[in-house]
Amino acid sequence: MTKINVFDPLRLRAVFGAFPSGVTVVAALVDGDPIGISASSFTSVSLEPALVSIRVAHGSRTWAVLRGAPRLGVSILSAGQERAGRQLGTRGVDRFAGLDWRTTTDGAVLLDGASAWLDTSIEQQVRAGDHDIVVLAVHDLDADGDVRPLVFHASRFHRLQA
Numbered sequence: 001m002t003k004i005n006v007f008d009p010l011r012l013r014a015v016f017g018a019f020p021s022g023v024t025v026v027a028a029l030v031d032g033d034p035i036g037i038s039a040s041s042f043t044s045v046s047l048e049p050a051l052v053s054i055r056v057a058h059g060s061r062t063w064a065v066l067r068g069a070p071r072l073g074v075s076i077l078s079a080g081q082e083r084a085g086r087q088l089g090t091r092g093v094d095r096f097a098g099l100d101w102r103t104t105t106d107g108a109v110l111l112d113g114a115s116a117w118l119d120t121s122i123e124q125q126v127r128a129g130d131h132d133i134v135v136l137a138v139h140d141l142d143a144d145g146d147v148r149p150l151v152f153h154a155s156r157f158h159r160l161q162a
């Protein structure tokens with residue numbers, strides 16, 4: 001049996017946060033309103049079929065609703081979208097206030113100005129500790145190679161240097 005180590009949460013966050021990532025917003029229209037979360041855990045998984053994944057905390061109230069949506073929009077945030085990244089990751093605020101967004105015909109919500117976007121649906125969910133690994137099938141996608149991404153590292157937002 002695997003020995004389970006328990007670490008100080010601050011130490012875990014410091015070490016896990018040493019790995020830089022981008023920031024995505026995963027969102028859908030539910031009962032006519034956009035709902036979504038910020039997710040820095042986005043990663044590509046498979047080319048054929050096209051699959052990506054995010055990891056979502058079991059405590060996420062928004063995910064409990066979002067996971068029932070037929071399609072999920074994944075917007076890979078651009079350098080200028082720090083506000084969106086922060087807002088969509090904050091409880092008790094109007095997460096889409098002041099943001100420009102659009103929907104696909106199937107109800108995926110995408111943020112305008114993102115550096116890339118994917119229209120997805122849930123393919124598989126795997127329990128992993130206090131998170132779920134969520135595998136998403138990709139139905140459509142596009143990227144603007146001229147738009148720089150937002151970077152998340154050590155719990156802070158950063159921009160790539162030219």
Ligand SMILES: Cc1cc2nc3c(=O)[nH]c(=O)nc-3n(C[C@H](O)[C@H](O)[C@H](O)COP(=O)(O)O)c2cc1C
Pocket residue numbers: 023037038039040041042054055056057059060061062063085086088089090091152
């Ligand atoms: C930059 C950033 C990245 C985040 N990445 C994740 C993530 O990958 N997985 C996750 O479960 N929550 C992540 N969060 C937290 C969620 O966006 C959100 O705050 C959380 O789901 C709590 O709100 P909820 O209970 O309404 O879902 C992130 C937050 C921020 C600000």
